[in-house]
Amino acid sequence: MSRDRRTAPSTAKPKGRSAAALTAVAALAAALLTVLGTAPEGAVAADAGNPYAGADLYVNPEWSGPALAGGAPADLAGQGTAVWLDSIGAIEGSGGMGLAEHLDEALEQRASAPSGELVVQIVLYNLPGRDCAALHSNGELAPDEIDRYRYEFVDPIAAIIARPEYADLRVTAVIEPFSLAYLPDHVSPHPGGTPQCDEVLALGSYQEGVAYAVAALADAGVHNYVDAGGHGLLGWSDATPFYDTFGNAARLYATIFDHGAEPGDVQGIAVNTADYSPLEEPYFDADDVVSGVPVAQTFWVDFRGYVDETPFALDFRDRLVAEGFASDLGVIVDTSRNGWGGPDRPTRTSASTDPNIYVNESRIDRRQDQEHRCNQVGAGLGERPQADPIGDPRLHAYVWIKPPGESDGPHADNDGGFGSICAPELGSLPNSPPAGAWFQAQFEQLMVNAWPPL
Incomplete structure (x- = not known):
């Protein structure tokens, strides 16, 4: 598939089922590699099916170095994590490694990868009017700067990846977390609506930006995964007393096909990018009934049709196919912080006859509220990255998109970038640094509470 495009300016849930922990290979800190499985004869090609199958993951040295220094064993520091491109400057490096430098390093890692194949994971996170609902993590582009997004951000990324020297790398991209998934619940007249989200919806900034990004990157050979939030955000359906965020979101996602x-x-x-929702809640379901009262009516569930991520992800994937997405559409789940192990992890279903107590004593997700997503107390590393984790071809991989140990944001309004969702009274760890900075206390907690345990 080829398209005419402007050139960038020269300034440019089955209960009881849990995937086995990944057995990682200890390696030198200079070239730590995560084994997703030795590539069999006839391994899946880069342009077909599941790009994670039969491949190792690129280990970002800008993450593995701090992880090792922070006390991680070599196999943990050797896990593959994504490279976030959250500004135009990040493409060239902004004081760190630029995209081309990461791809050069990936070529070196591929040469010694056990499978002979390597997946490089990137995240595009710079839409015009970015994070219109969060407000504390606004990006550099105004809602109407779609041309800058296209030609100064997306096109340079695509041009670098398309260079002939990188043709043997498999590149996957998570496209714009916290964008399309946030609009259904954060535009008027919904209670969570913001003027900023109303503006980007009216302008079509998110739909046009996502459409352009997936088209340009696909032309460069990238395997695109559009961010789809999670069950805590889109888990309401038309069967609930509120509104159909599930269906509304699916219809909104399909509009990218109206934009090229x-x-x-x-x-x-x-799904679950930089979030904490568990793959499964083993001790209760959204449709449980306690003392004649559906647990869907409890504060925690709040009438959602889901309490865990895997069932939501597969159902939402199926709904997108019904809305016009490809029939072989896959799913990846960020498991970097959703393990919830440690001493506070429940071990059985509550015997309480009070629905709220029943839910709170049964759930392994220990947050105060499913809307809380900032450096959460008690969180732990989840399943290690691995391809085809449950044998369902729709679920391509567990991945670590949010690098463990990188802060979600500061705990107080002192150095800027503060959002009230990061306040300690909402379950966030105290003394957290700005978003993206290394947060040693968080990393140590994630290791202690890892599930499966380290």
Whole structure:
């Protein structure tokens, strides 16, 4: 598939089922590699099916170095994590490694990868009017700067990846976390609506930006996974007393095909990015009934149709296919912080006859509220990255998109970038640094509470 495009300016849930922990290979800190499985004869090609199958993951030295220094064993520091491109400057490096430098390092890692194949994971996170609902993590582009997004951000990324020297790398991209998934619940007349989200919806900034990104990157050979939030955000359906965020979101996602994208441009969806929702709640379901009262009515569940991520992800994937996405659409789940192990992890279903107590004593997700997503107390590393974790071809991989140990944001309004969601009274760890900075206390907690345990 080829498209005419402007050149960038020269300034430019089955209960009881849990995937086995990944057995990692200890390696030198200079070239730590995560084994997703030795590639069998006839391993999946880079342009077909599941791009994670039969490949190792690129280990970002800008993450593995701090992880080792922070006390991680070599196999943990050797896990693959994504490279976030959250500004135009990040493409060239902004004081760190630029995209081309990461790809050069990936070529070196591929040469010694056990499978002979390597997946490099990137995240595009710079839409015009970015994070219109969060407000504390606004990006550099105004809601109407779609041309800058296209030609100064997306096109340079695509041009670098398309260089001939990188043709043997598999590149996957998570496209714009916290964008399309946030609009259904954060535009008027919904209670969570903001003027900023109303503006980007009216302008079409998110739909046009996502459509352009997946089309341009697909032309460069990238496997695109459009971010799809999670069950805590889109878990309400038309069967609930509120509104159909599930269906509304699916219909909104399909509008990218009205803005130049094609179904073949999208390899899959990414869920739980930088979030804490568990893959499964083993001790209760959303449709449980306690003392004649559906647990859906409890504060925690809040009428959602889901309490865990895997069932939501597969159902939402199926709904997107019904809305016009490709029939082989896949799913990746960020498991970097959703393990919830440690001494406070429940071990059985509550015997309480009070629905709220029943839920609170049964759930392994120990947050105060599913809307809380900032450096959460008690969180732990989740399943290690691995391809085809449950044998369902729709679920491509567990991945670590949010690098463990990187802060979600500061705990107080002192150095800027503060959002009230990061306040300690909402369950966030105290003394947290700005978003993206290394947060040693968080990293140590994640290791202690890892599930499966380290």
